[in-house]
Amino acid sequence: MNIIPSVDLADFTSGDPSKKQQFVDAIGKAYEEIGFVALKGHFLDDRLVENLYQEVKNFFNLPLETKQKYEIPGIGGQRGYVSFGKESAKGKKEGDLKEFWHFGQYVEDDDQLKAEYPDNVIVEELPDFNKVGKEAYQMLEKTAKYVLRALALHLGLEETYFDAYIHNGNSILRPIHYPPITEEPKEAVRAAAHGDINLITLLMGAQGRGLQVQNHKGEWIDAIAEPDELMINVGDMLSRHTNNKLKSTIHRVVNPPKELWGTSRYSIPFFMHPISSMKLDVLESCVDDNNPKAFEDITAGEFLTERLIELGLIKK
Template sequence: MSPRADDIPIIDLGSCLAGQPEAIERAARELRAALTEVGFYFIVNHGVAPDLIRNTFHQAARFHALPPDRKMEVRIDKHNVGYLPMRGDTLRTSTVQAVTKPNLNEAFFVARDLPADHPDVVADRRFRSANRWPSDLPGFREAVVAYCDTMERLVRRLVPLYARALGLPPTYFDAPFAEPQYKLRMTHYPNQPALADDEFGIAPHTDTSFLTLLAPNEVSGLSIRSRDGHWIEAPVLPDAYLVNGGQMLQRWTNDVCLATPHRAVNRSGGERYALAFFCDNTIDWPIAAVPTTVGPDRPPKYPTTSYTDYMVEYQKRTYDLLNADAKAAD
């Protein structure tokens, strides 16, 4: 088994990404253990330049330093791109805690940067819109797109490991992830010095994604719920991405892989920023359990769905601001 940091496995991708077959199989075994026992793991030697990560954190801080009215010019829309203001969402979908209070964070969401004349944008297809970029923030768009492009390339190098971890050919996920859906969430958590126990930067929840890549963070604040119910403080591990699966991975694997609850509270005394890259299959691909996770004694637990159908329902239950807009339009 791979080394661990406070019960979270660490997978070294160096030899694996170099194409060494024995390293690929070893990493796949470590990945399966991580996804079925913990639901989170660190990756090191992943090939993402530290300067790119630092600059993207800087861009997040630049955006959130804008005046509120400037940020609200690009407020979040039905496609889940743009600015989500402070206390703009409530995680009623949580399976581990009754959540009634909105999250104490603000976030800026970015998807694939489609041009305005793209057929899906022109047709106003759900979750395939153009991004909502702030004006007069030089270099912001270019830097964020460069980061997203790098994250997409990393995902494409990870999904063959997921296939092998599930006993499938390494190319199994190539077609489903030919043009993956993704969202980058650039989050700002203000310090929470003395708030109620049931108020969080982000409340206990599971992600919706197939996989989430959390950028190396110098400011702690994330906690992970173990299978026995206790909370693990995620350590600060320099240059290591923290990766987890979500509800889509559960559906793909018929609950073989975990969607582990996690939460965030910023008690650092300063500001905390986070870069979460949520990635899923291409928008049209039918999401159903892979063949190695079903059988006569293990029928599929979930009906086949699509990214759009699943996320429409999730958004209705989560984003207070959008729900208020919808009610006002009725």
């Protein structure tokens, strides 16, 4: 498969059983074959998207010393600002050519989880930054809930199987700024080849070249969304839970051609995580003689910690 399939969430939410089933079949097939889809019909409206991009640009345009006030030590970069070159892909020593921000969960009904997660970081200089970030976070979370409902049906599970695990989940909204490239990068790229850690990732800003996905033959293909589409991919947690039935696809963000080095690139992924106590044990329905159980039992929290150590964001 060399193109990313496009689906419309409005089919799933339409109330028409045949349209709903077509959506389930299409997204299930895409995630078994390439692990990515482009999704229309999500819950972000144009105004919110425009406001979010503006606020994100406003933040990254602040002086470095102002941004660094919001870099919080000791939390593995889970909230606030992470400066340029801090994160590297698993197994790669060069830091990626990006700086980013993390919005996290807004827990309102569970004191235990509220205590587990770091607080969101408030940017004093930009009165609308946190408000717009929260609204976008919640609309992306709502979109992700319906995608996971479709995948639950595809896997033969009860439709709301994931709902309790993602309510107050440890999800992250990450506005990323890839600054202009000023000199020939030695080995670094904007984001080195990697798989995502979480259940699913919803990506805003995949218009234009840059994001590439590796298909089953090992070929890199461009993943370009229409302006009204989110690119959504399976992460390692969901791949593990389904015994690799749903594929977590390796992807990367390549450096632009030299004539575009002077431009910034922005992208805004939403990493949908469950609560840390969710068991990622392989689903029995995904094990058979041809597909024996491939993964040890582990919780989402244990798996996340393991991976953050590998990424260099948490020190052992």
